[in-house]
Amino acid sequence: MRKIHKCFYLYNGYIGVYKFKEKINFNNNLKKAGMRSKNSCKCSKHVLRALLASTLFTVPVQYASAQLNIALSNSQLGTMIQQIQSQSKYQFFYDDELTTMSISPVNAQNSSIEEVLNQAFAGKGISYTVDENVVYLSKGTAPKAKASQQQAAEKTISGTIVDATGMPLIGVTVMEKGTTNGAITDFDGKYSLKVAENSTVQFSYVGYKSIEMSVAGKTTIDLTMKEDTEVLEEVVVTALGIKRSEKALSYNVQQVKADELTQNKDANFVNALSGKVAGVNINASSSGVGGVSKVVMRGTKSIMQSSNALYVIDGVPMYAGTNQGGTEFDSKGATEPIADINPEDIESMSVLTGAAAAALYGSDAANGAIVITTKKGKEGRLSITVNSNTEISNTFITPRFQNRYGTGSSWSSSDITRSWGDRLNSFNSYGYDPVSDYFQTGITGTESISLSTGTEKNQTYASAAAVNSRGIVPNNKYNRYNFTFRNTTSFLDDKMTLDVGATYVLQGDQNMVNQGTYNNPLVGAYLFPRGNDWDDIKMYERYDATRKLNTQYWPVGDAGMVMQNPYWVNYRQLRNNKKDRYMLNASLNYKVLDWLSISGRVRLDNSNNDYTEKYYAGTNTQMTELSSRGLYTIAKSSDKQLYADFLVNINKTFGEDWSLQANIGGSFTDMRSDVLEIRGPIADETFEGEKPGLANEFNVQNLSVKKTKKMQTGWREQTQSLFGSAEVGYKSTYYLTVTGRNDWPSQLAGPNSQSRSFFYPSVGASVVLSELMPNVNKDYLSYMKVRASFASVGTPFQRYLANPHYEWNESTGQWSNTTQYPMYNLKPERTESWEVGLSLRFLKDFNLDLTYYNTVTKNQTFNPELGVSGYSALYIQTGAVRNQGLELALGYEKTWNNFTWSSNYTFSTNQNKILTLADNAINPATGEPFSISTLNMGGLASTRFLLKEGGSMGDIYSNMDLKRDDKGNIYIGSNGRPVTEKIADSDDYIKLGSVLPKANMAWRNSFSWKNFNVGFMVSARLGGVVFSRTQALLDDFGVSETSAAARDLGYVLINGNDRVTPENWYRTIGSGDAVAQYYTYSATNVRLQEASIGYTFPRKMLGDVCDLTISLVGRNLWMIYCKAPFDPESVASTNNFYQGIDYFMMPSTRNVGCSVTLRF
DSSP states (O other): OOOOEEEEEEETTEEEEEEESSOOEEOHHHHTOOOOOTTTOOSOHHHHHHHHHHHHTOOOSSSTTOOEEEEESSOBHHHHHHHHHHHSOOEEEEEGGGTTOBOOOEEEEEEOHHHHHHHHTTTTTEEEEEETTEEEEEESSOOOOOHHHHHSOEEEEEEEEEOTTSOBOTTOEEEETTSSEEEEOOTTSEEEEEEETTOEEEEEETTEEEEEEEOTTOSBOOEEOOBOTTTSOOEEEOGGGOEEEGGGOSSOEEEEETHHHHTTOOSSGGGGGTTTSTTEEEEOBTTOTTOOOEEEESSOOOSSSOOOOEEEETTEEEOOOSOOOOOSSOOBOOOOGGGGSOGGGEEEEEEEOSTTTTGGGGGGOTTOEEEEEEOOOOSEEEEEEEEEEEEEEEEOSOOOBOOSBOSBOSSOTTOOSOBOSOBOOTTTOOOOOHHHHTOOOEEEEEEEEEEEEEOSSEEEEEEEEEEEEEOSSTTOEEEEEEEEEEEEEEETTTTEEEEEEEEEEEEEEESOBOSSSTTOHHHHHHHOOTTSOHHHHHSOEEEETTTTEEEEOOTTOOTTTTOOOHHHHHHHEEEEEEEEEEEEEEEEEEEEETTEEEEEEEEEEEEEEEEEEEEEOOSOOTTTTTOSSEEEEEEEEEEEEEEEEEEEEEEEEETTTEEEEEEEEEEEEEEEEEEEEEEEEBOOTTSTTOOOOOTTOOSGGGBOTTTOEEEEEEEEEEEEEEEEEEEEEETTTEEEEEEEEEEEEGGGOSTTOSOOOEEEEEEEEEEEGGGGOTTSOTTTEEEEEEEEEEEEEEOOOOTTSSSOOOOEETTTTEEOSOOOOOOTTOOOOEEEEEEEEEEEEETTTEEEEEEEEEEEEESOEEOOOOOOTTOSOOOEEOOEEEEEEEEEEEEEEEEETTEEEEEEEEEEEEEEEEEESEEEEEOTTTOOEEEESEEEOOOSTTEEEEEETTSOTTEEEESEEEOBOTTSOBOBOTTSOBOEEEOOOGGGOEEEEESSOSEEEEEEEEEEETTEEEEEEEEEEESOEEEEHHHHHHHHHTOBHHHHHHHHHTOEEETTTEEEOHHHHHHHHHSTTOOGGGGEEEOOEEEEEEEEEEEEEOGGGGTTSOEEEEEEEEEEEEEEEEOSSSOTTOBSOOSTTOTTEESSOOOOEEEEEEEEEEEO
């Protein structure tokens, strides 16, 4: 068995231990060291550095004068050392096997260290040496320097030791192997040591993998050390920002490191999580750069409420916003508050996929949480990091277009919008392709700079970042500027810590489009007749001498769907959004006792938004509300969130076996939103009784008096909460955790409301089985834990259910005289969840985490569309939705000399099932029972999302089919065309499938050799379907490759041997609402999602000025398998019932770029 030596030390009441492979005799710096181990470290590696810095370089002054009072009998050496540590600052180095060795009785009063040790070691064969505050213990004789070493040829080696991020490591042990000769790194990570000419040097540091290296032919050895999760007990950030030991957790928490988010950047860093965490489905927005993302953990749970995850910044929940993105007609894209965060400010991220993990958030916990910890300043010299990232973007997945058949139609000789004409040739073909002729290369530049500095008492962090993007369609822009400052100060003998921070965000976007027909340039770009000259319409406006202004040039017509010149939409239908946002936060922590602390936090998050629409005077007045002079919209909104909480924190051990970590506290949340909007057409001569305004003059006084809409809306809600948690541990093996939270939400306010608050409990247990198997070979199984938990949590309520209000009716210009039926007995939409899991570390280099979960969400709150006299609507609370599934994460990491391979595989599957909707439910207005077997949640064109008992929340149906004869054959009319027919009864709708995936998986790899690093990730979604109305219209207009291929063949074969002309077939199934079953595709896809290659130039190559890392990065590089004509992972809206729908959706992008990072 190899020898392990330990150093116990006392720091602020904590006893720590550090292990060394050999007994060592350090220089003066080393003699003053004090370090923690995995057995007692309750903090991150960054806190460890601060502790090391405070102990390594502080000279002890009272070691020799320490007077000890020790009384022991029948005790072990480890027990005596702990008592000595509690009365002094002595540090011990000794062989690991001596810990449990029995000592002689000790009875010492006001005695020196030598007197105590003499009594303890009498007759035990243990020798000791005391050197200032360091005590060396060994069997036999005290350590002496080897004479052979002193006589050997010597040389001095030196270098710098840093971590994977380039930060200096303070306190790394540098030891000449086989000797007691060693040194330790300083504040800058530098060391210097005189060693034998051909010796081997060992580098070791708590929480990092040890390294051995021969010094032959070397005088400078610089190293980058990597973390060793086997050595350092992992501490994870959980709900409310509370740090807990990983082995004590009874639920699944997955950690994501900062470099996994920044290595391959996305303006909305949430998208960078995709594939890296099991059990989380992330769909990027079709809105483009900075767009809102759909993040669903463990399945869709609520019929009416959002299924998006909760975001938490440094323990404080963040308001998610209400922007879901436009759908059928409203093509307006959307951003979200979390997209404003600078990813360079993120230290780490914990993903709480289960209800038990997020239970302390109570009514916000059902959908899981993403807990983000931001960076603080670090003790040590000033460090500066500069990063510049430039990416170019092109379309990734688009429909396949044709350009070999020209303008015209056999159905009508006057049709100039479709492309069912004759085949083109080299003389009359323009070869138009939207991908190459309309879409442009997008470019996104991201620049950031951050600095960190600090002393033992005060640390500061500051950063600035800019994101500037040009989209893949003309005149689409996104810009964001972030400024962050944070300071952490300790005072009152380090008992009190004040942490303050401020962030300012300035964000703007122009012409952010997701999908739909209105104000969407893709309609005209995709359907442009192929016999026409695209260059002709690039000059999108022409001067109208009569009107004395430029108007839209678009000879094609609107095709009955407001189709316009794409460039006119880009440059003359402008939508601009500007946001100013500031976030202020402060926390104060006071350490009452070594095991007791009190903390309080407050956070203010305010944003002001200015949104404008400027639609210029053109030839199509449908978009300008019948005004030939233009339309103007101005909307000002303000969102404010105030959060405050307090916590009493207990972290205490009882003897050697029992431990307690408890938290008791309360919180207060106040959120409000106000919107003032004015929208209207510019006054026109066609408006009766109004004088015409100035065309294209966009101000309020120029608008029509009669047709302008003025709306002021807003809301405010508050939640007060009390919560508590307790974690009891026994022998670092058995853990029991209970939590409880009681919420008093303002949604329950109302004079007749029968409920005032809701309580949300959770309970869990874990057992570290590997602690019970001491004889198991650690090379085969080093860690095994089983866990189980149960939680009952909630989903945020829709406002005004318990206390309805009157609504403004825009069509009548009056307040409505009815409200919805009040729900006085409002119940929580409660999610009851249990999970079991297994964690393993085995075969030295493998780790596995496996979780099975089952959740049932009851009291579904929805509108059953029941008529109720005297009220506008009625809501009921009934029904249940179940989600159950499996999450698996498998990791492997192995190092061979200078080469390291790290591989991670994630897999998750979820089964969503509607258990009940309304089975003999009671009508609250009449008291009569009723049942609902089907709930129609709407859809697009002929598709409908129908909720049925036994079905899923993603089931999609078609309400249209082709007419068929008695034999089931497609009926062909006398004109040679198939005939469509609407399906009246929803029970007869044709099921197309479910838009929800059956499983998701990803395989991520990283290879490093010396200073080179190569990585890639392949991700896959299995199962589910999607619907493309875009493809239907492309077929209808004859611009799809599918329609051209049929014309090449000359017919479409149906009913076995019946032939139909391609135009008759595709215009029938693709026009109008389309026959959806012909445009439903498998959503299964496999892609090369990420890839990167980089090289780090060490400081010594750059004059010891900085490290330089240059990387080539890429996202969405290769779609390995996909049958859909668009990216199945893109969504236009975060709405529960619009996933998998494509209606001229902006295509996802393939991104390739270069990243440069300088670390000073």
